[in-house]
Amino acid sequence: MTTAKPKLAMYWAASCGGCEISLANIHEAILEVDSHFDFMFCPCLLDTKKADIEALPDKAIALTLFNGALRTTENLEMAELLRRKSQIFVAFGSCSATGGIPALANHHGLHHLLDTVFQTAPALDNADNIIPQVTTAVPEGDLLLPALLPQVLAVHQAVTVDYSMPGCPPEPEQIVAVVRHIASGAALPEAGGLLGCTDRAVCDECPREKRGILTKRLLRPCQAIPEAGWCLLEQGHLCLGNSTRGGCLALCPTVNMHCTGCYGPLDQTSDCGAAALSAMAAAVHPGDTVGKDEAVVQNQLRSALSGVADPLGTFYRYSLAETVTNCRPEVER
Ligand code: SF4
Ligand code: SF4
Ligand code: SF4
Numbered sequence: 001m002t003t004a005k006p007k008l009a010m011y012w013a014a015s016c017g018g019c020e021i022s023l024a025n026i027h028e029a030i031l032e033v034d035s036h037f038d039f040m041f042c043p044c045l046l047d048t049k050k051a052d053i054e055a056l057p058d059k060a061i062a063l064t065l066f067n068g069a070l071r072t073t074e075n076l077e078m079a080e081l082l083r084r085k086s087q088i089f090v091a092f093g094s095c096s097a098t099g100g101i102p103a104l105a106n107h108h109g110l111h112h113l114l115d116t117v118f119q120t121a122p123a124l125d126n127a128d129n130i131i132p133q134v135t136t137a138v139p140e141g142d143l144l145l146p147a148l149l150p151q152v153l154a155v156h157q158a159v160t161v162d163y164s165m166p167g168c169p170p171e172p173e174q175i176v177a178v179v180r181h182i183a184s185g186a187a188l189p190e191a192g193g194l195l196g197c198t199d200r201a202v203c204d205e206c207p208r209e210k211r212g213i214l215t216k217r218l219l220r221p222c223q224a225i226p227e228a229g230w231c232l233l234e235q236g237h238l239c240l241g242n243s244t245r246g247g248c249l250a251l252c253p254t255v256n257m258h259c260t261g262c263y264g265p266l267d268q269t270s271d272c273g274a275a276a277l278s279a280m281a282a283a284v285h286p287g288d289t290v291g292k293d294e295a296v297v298q299n300q301l302r303s304a305l306s307g308v309a310d311p312l313g314t315f316y317r318y319s320l321a322e323t324v325t326n327c328r329p330e331v332e333r
Contacts, residue, residue, distance in 0.1 A: 006062030008037035009053070010092070011082055012044060013075035014102040014152065015068025019093040020044040022169035023065075029176045036183035037062065050078070053085055061085045063182055065092040065165075069102040069321065070153040074146035083159040088182065090163045090195065091155045094262050097164035098272070099321020103152040106320050107312060110148055154321045156192075163189065165196040168262035168318060171248050197247030199267060202259050206241055206250035210234065214285035218307035221258070232258050233283050238307065238314060243269075243279040262318055272319035273312075280308075280315075 012020065020042070026033070033039060041048045041061070053061075064086040070076050083089050094100040105113055118124070118131045136143040155161055165178060174196035181195075182188070189195070198205075210231045219236040226232050232239040232253055239258035241250065245266050252259050265272040286304035289297045308314055316323055 005036065005038040007041075007056075007060060008033070008039045009041035009061045009064040009082060009086065010039075010044075011041065011064065011066050011068075011078055013066065013068030013078060013096070013155070014071035015093070015095055016101075017044060019065075019067035019095075019169040022093075022167075022172055023175060025172040026176050027172075029172075032176070033179050036179065050081070053081060056085050058084050059087050061087065063088045063090065063179075065090050066155055067092040067096050067169075069095040069099050070149060070155060070158055071102055071105075072146035072148055076149065076153075076158055079155055079159045088162050088188075089160070090165055090178075091161045092165050093170055094166060094168040094264065094318040096155045097161075097166050098264055098319045099152055099154040100168060100318050103154070103319070103321035104313060104317070106151050110150065113148075152321055157321065162191055163193055163195045166194065166245060166262070166264040167196070167248060170196050171251065174247055194245075197245050197263055200246045201266060202241035202244045202246045202248065202250050202253070202263065205246045205248075206231075206253045208232065208250075208253055215283060216285065216287060217304040218280070218284060220307045220309055223307065226256055228256075232256075233280075236307065238280065240276050240279070240315075242283075243272075243276045260314075260317055264318060271322075271324045273316035273323055276315045277311075 010020065010023065024030075040046070041053060061082070064082045066079060066082060066089060068075065070079060091097040095102055099106070108116075114131055118126055119129065132145055134145055134147045136145075156164070165174070167174065178196045203210075207229075208231045209229055211234055213234045215234055215236040217236055218238055221237065224236065226235050226237055233242070237258045239253060240261040241253060241259040243265065244259055244261045245263040247263050250259070261272070261276055265275055269275045284304050286300045289300060292300075312320070
């Protein structure tokens with residue numbers, strides 16, 4: 001007699017699809033996943049319908065990997081549905097865990113976003129000035145679209161999340177390790193904790209040599225080719241490895257790319273961007289300022305920091321939904 005395997009679901013909300021690609025990148029280990037779980041819901045790969053999920057008893061799904069942030073009412077509805085139907089609900093990837101790149105939109109009101117996307121973007125072709133509406137009447141009846149939420153939310157800001165798996169996307173090796181761990185029935189961290197990462201910084205996993213040198217100025221990636229084997233930050237490249245949680249084995253610095261912080265902040269960090277900014281400031285020495293005129297010092301500082309072309313997108317790339325300063329008043333259409 002065969003025993004039914006526990007059910008596994010994966011869902012994308014406001015997402016780029018990269019988290020599903022990362023799952024696909026586990027290659028033949030997908031057979032191991034299949035041996036442990038009945039992979040029964042994943043709109044990117046399978047044709048299971050929402051109604052099939054609604055028909056399941058509550059807690060019928062053993063494990064849901066929920067990727068993407070919450071941008072629309074549909075995202076929110078699916079998060080609530082899958083939370084109800086799942087024993088273990090994992091916020092999978094930076095967008096889901098901390099709002100990720102979609103949450104950079106929180107810097108603007110909905111009115112501004114819709115105007116930019118549908119009316120003022122330079123490459124736009126929208127002669128009839130059409131802006132999508134929640135309800136559009138056509139001869140056959142009403143067409144419905146999900147409404148935009150006032151702000152992009154990390155999933156834990158709307159439903160209870162058992163665990164978060166950071167990364168943009170989580171690394172395939174970490175996905176396999178987490179699935180194995182859960183399938184084995186081994187003890188899991190305290191509810192609300194993290195899976196698939198370490199509690200050390202990316203710098204601790206990075207093979208590049210730190211020489212104890214402060215950089216005179218921060219650089220844009222296009223401004224210099226980094227010297228091989230030497231810490232990128234000490235060479236002026238905006239590497240956030242010292243304020244970012246490890247688990248990716250320093251993937252980006254290993255291939256000459258600065259860490260952009262996708263595995264999120266280390267423990268005890270209440271504001272990811274502020275922590276990254278502070279770590280970066282500690283790595284720069286803009287030159288001697290003693291006894292110099294204030295205007296000269298300001299110029300020195302401006303020049304040292306001129307490589308930070310987009311401070312918000314640099315320091316809050318994955319975490320704007322969670323920043324303690326996220327209090328912009330919303331402007332409704
Ligand atoms: S975490 Fe990264 S890979 Fe995953 S959906 Fe978001 S942007 Fe895409
Ligand atoms: S700052 Fe970046 S390059 Fe330097 S050691 Fe840390 S992770 Fe490696
Ligand atoms: S090095 Fe940084 S940006 Fe690259 S995968 Fe690791 S945490 Fe993410």
